[in-house]
Amino acid sequence: MDxxxxxxxxxxxxxVSEYTIWRYIKAGKLKSIKLTKxxxxxxxxxxxxxxxxxxxx
Numbered sequence: 001m002d003x004x005x006x007x008x009x010x011x012x013x014x015x016v017s018e019y020t021i022w023r024y025i026k027a028g029k030l031k032s033i034k035l036t037k038x039x040x041x042x043x044x045x046x047x048x049x050x051x052x053x054x055x056x057x
Contacts, residue, residue: 004033004041013047024050 005013007021010030014021021042024030031046 002044010042
């Protein structure tokens with residue numbers, strides 16, 4: 001199993017706001033795992049896949 005990251009950790013890694021990460025999750029652009037009603041985690045492999053797909057040229 002890959003490392004699980006919080007939306008805040010992902011935001012810090014990418015240099016964007018946590019709100020931006022939540023928008024990606026809600027839009028279905030970034031896969032996440034729902035642990036509870038308000039707790040989500042992002043698998044490292046899903047973050048890597050997201051970055052490859054949305055890489056700027």
